[in-house]
Amino acid sequence: MAEDARKLLELFQCMVTIRQFETMAQEYFAAGEIPGFIHLSIGQEASSVGVCSCLRPDDYVTTTHRGHGHMIAKGADLKKMVAELLGKKTGFCKGKGGSMHIADFSIGILGANGVVAGGLPITAGAGFSIKMRKTDQVAVCFFGDGASNRGPVHEVMNMASVWKLPIIFVVENNQWASTTPQTSTGSVQDLSIRAAGYNMPGVLVDGNDLLAVRNAAMEAIDRARKGEGPTFIENKTYRIRGHFEGDPQKYRTKAEVGKWQKKNDPIDLFSKYLIKNKKSDKSSLDKIRKDVEAELGDAVAFAKDSPFPEPKEALEDLFANSYKGGSPS
Amino acid sequence: MAEDARKLLELFQCMVTIRQFETMAQEYFAAGEIPGFIHLSIGQEASSVGVCSCLRPDDYVTTTHRGHGHMIAKGADLKKMVAELLGKKTGFCKGKGGSMHIADFSIGILGANGVVAGGLPITAGAGFSIKMRKTDQVAVCFFGDGASNRGPVHEVMNMASVWKLPIIFVVENNQWASTTPQTSTGSVQDLSIRAAGYNMPGVLVDGNDLLAVRNAAMEAIDRARKGEGPTFIENKTYRIRGHFEGDPQKYRTKAEVGKWQKKNDPIDLFSKYLIKNKKSDKSSLDKIRKDVEAELGDAVAFAKDSPFPEPKEALEDLFANSYKGGSPS
């Protein structure tokens, strides 16, 4: 499918934004300004952008512990994102969630998740509700190769197929689950093979090729909107950073990482494509990078200037209906 | 594979024993002598006998809520079985388990289960322990078509394949899960298709054809003993009785049941085979039926004469090590 140049540059900008956001997060974490744990998706931007750029604002997405890219690609406000990572009152979750539980329901992000595969059952519900409400929304769930070994994945895929729910299952097979290589814990190397066991289409995609991901996503989303049911997309990609920031990474060699970084960086690949096909040129791409830097700079400034929540705010937001006899009539 | 006549008659006798046992259970339940719930496998005897007759006493089996047949086929003592169903002190579980939790660890039956698919994770452990102990035992888990929709099935199949555990997965696809037809809740009609998603052999078998089941089982068991890993066998069969005794069965027609009963009864089919192939004759088969009746009669008499447990025995058997500081040195 031929994309117009403006759209292509938008996609490029989105990938760059994710990369710069996470590079910033990496530095702030190292500097001790981000508490807890963060998991970066550097090197996997094409998967986030390729899929989410095909979605409407009213479509749903469930993400994972590695979810910054999905949030940004779906259109999340950088200010509130940085603020949440820093635990500030102005963050998406008022500092209650952090990176692992970041969410923006206003754009259909039903939450990152600290539980591996925790998003899949939630997606089943989103898809089911779409069907009940008879809208043409769709629901996407991102999950990892490691997550694919968990039981809920099976239950949700079977259910989605039986009821033809408008769900797109996107496994980001970055070939590692924390310290374990996918091949050591998964009985099949191409997880998309399993789609056949659920009577749904399975698509194996080069997850670092933005346009390939986009094509697969568009087709799947189209099927889902038409009520033809779920699709299982496998984006083969690679995790460049450690599992979490600070991961000693004894389980793999620098060479392995380097190979992917040099030969297979999704942003490099796409910028080469843009230039080669005269969709843009180096200076315009550099300009985009600069603009993103500026925007991110503002977001960081906003977050740093924001106050922390008052300790006692910890007691707020538990229940929607007043704890005592909370039953609206 | 050619079986000698003596063996064939043994198999016949085993199926007849299961049928008569469950017919007895049906009557005793109707008469109010069996408390709680019972689930009968009448019509599925070829699956139990076909598989378990290929096992050694030291092999393991996990069964289900519909497990009488598996127990008997693995060689369980009828006396203790009837006694357990009646809640007697002389039952396998001293009356603590009943039909849904009947077990005989001395013959490798690691338990029936009240939780659908509850046996599969246990089988993973049995298979893993075999591998650790470097014996050539195998572990079989029986489960239903409905159970196949549960997450643990996925986790255990994947794990068994990755580690080449000596496990035989036997799904008894009797086409109904309580009130729901398999096709209404399962995304594929032949569940054995899913084997490919775990990189293990999947075998679809006419589950009412005793020798077909036996052949498939022998091959799978042979693979497992040789350390070549798990196999997924699907025995297509049919549940003749209600899901539980007393089931109103509004969900299916008498005609549907009748068709299977008349055309596809595994015991009829096998006796016809025996006679047609001159392995036996009607009178010898009748004699076997009579012998089984006699044996079952003794078992029932034993159970009825047995005492109920003393109420306070309810407090026994919880812990193996005395509750207070129970730590053997």
Next chain:
Amino acid sequence: MSERIISTSAALAEALHEEMARDESVFIIGEDLVSHEGIFGQFKGLPTEFPGRIIDAPISESAIAGVGIGSALTGMRPIVDMHFSDFVTCCMDEICNQTAKIRYMSGGQVKVPMVLWCPDGAGLRAAAQHSQSLEAWFVHTPGLKVVVPSEPADVKGLIKSAVRDDDPVMFFQHKQLFARQGPVPEEPYLIPLGQAAVKREGNDVTLLCYGSSYYLCKEAAQVLVDLNIESEIVDLRTLSPLDMETVAQSIRKTHRVVIVHEACLTGGYGGELSAIIQDELFDYLDAPIKRVAARDVPIPFSPGLEDYCLPKVSDVVAAVRAVTYK
């Protein structure tokens, strides 16, 4: 209260009819609901009156609970039928890590209007995996409300409030009570969550109960009358939020407390209740708080064994005599 007498199942079905008619976003999902109209007849008439809004799911508890959360987050009001409360164990992550926490973790961005409906309790000779009373686990899970009604009229008023509540509600009903009958007003009404009911007045002892234990206390109260002991029965109905005012008021009058529940003793809700009471009402107590509950073993199959494990009227009577020194 009008004097129409109906069963607990009928009361539940009536309430659900009212709520599903009133609000299109309400639906019920679970296993084997349609054909039996609920294994206890509790959904009688719903499948025909609301086709497509009471759904038979695959045996996939995680996915079923997920349908609850995900649809509650996106505009629906799901009622998730757990089939047997014992099977919450097959979706504890979805219930306790996701449903209970998602509103809080997101800083209050969303509501989770969802009912997890759990038939629980023993007595059916259903043995260890089909007889548990697990409410205490959920009382210890911030983000969940926990309701355990006893009489048919409570069931009707409380399920309607639970369905309308914007937070996740664990709703436990004892399997043995579905056939029990009682007066239920024909007109729609709500009983707010967090409101206990004084169901019998008395000055000598306060009996705290919920669900099936209410009936034990009711019977015990009759027996106790012959011993000249007048018991006050407080049916908690909702465990979280707990109506401590009503509880305290009664105890300030009676100075004596017996707590009764069917869940096994150790770690049961009675412990929490006793701890709050002795802390807040220490000087009012003239005797130790006694707890009557099931034995600390799984529920055994054989009738004699099961009966031995469950709390009995005589246990309640004995506990009351102990705290009243009579």
Next chain:
Amino acid sequence: MSERIISTSAALAEALHEEMARDESVFIIGEDLVSHEGIFGQFKGLPTEFPGRIIDAPISESAIAGVGIGSALTGMRPIVDMHFSDFVTCCMDEICNQTAKIRYMSGGQVKVPMVLWCPDGAGLRAAAQHSQSLEAWFVHTPGLKVVVPSEPADVKGLIKSAVRDDDPVMFFQHKQLFARQGPVPEEPYLIPLGQAAVKREGNDVTLLCYGSSYYLCKEAAQVLVDLNIESEIVDLRTLSPLDMETVAQSIRKTHRVVIVHEACLTGGYGGELSAIIQDELFDYLDAPIKRVAARDVPIPFSPGLEDYCLPKVSDVVAAVRAVTYK
């Protein structure tokens, strides 16, 4: 006690070295154990010393717990690493319906020698799904033993007993304590399950604690000295079986009790403990039993919020002053 000082992680690793060397049937299974030698360094040296006996599993909690049960039933002594205690929610059926009940349901046919090892607790800014203390759920599950050690020496002696025990043991260790150091005898020794330890003697108040709350009590006791309050610290170490004798002995002396745990207050183990104490020792109590615990919310991410929710030394001091009226 010898004065060798080592970390809690080292104490655990040493004990496991001893047990795995002593008994070939002991093995450890969980996620991401080998490369890190345990995410908290708790399995240091084991992968190299016992190759093939510490196993990295797929992310499949039900199957992993199943490997525990099934292998325990067939001759092995598995230690199942839950990675974070929060993930017990992904295998509650395997733990509570299968592991805890199978011996009982089978009429005592089998033993289930299995340890479920669960790193728990908050303070790492890990937020709601990686910070829970869930021991109370398992205390309410007949068939399980529950151990929650505090100091390194307790960890060594108790894990060895847990591994040798023929029943399933839930073994909780607080994530914040792995780096804590303390004296640990070099020679092998066992601490029996079900034995509490009086770790500080005092006549004015009994502080009941376990796991991380022991350290809160220890600090509080120092502060209280300046208020002329001598606290007796009873570290329960094992919650089931509970060592009620030691608890009672102390309370008969002090007449005052404060219970401290990190799990959230409502429905926590403190309720059970308080209920038993007021029942058995009613006449010995000169003040209500106070509980100090986490707030009844999920654990929030932002440091200031999380700290606000967790019990603090000052909370313990305040509770003691309340029960001693000082």
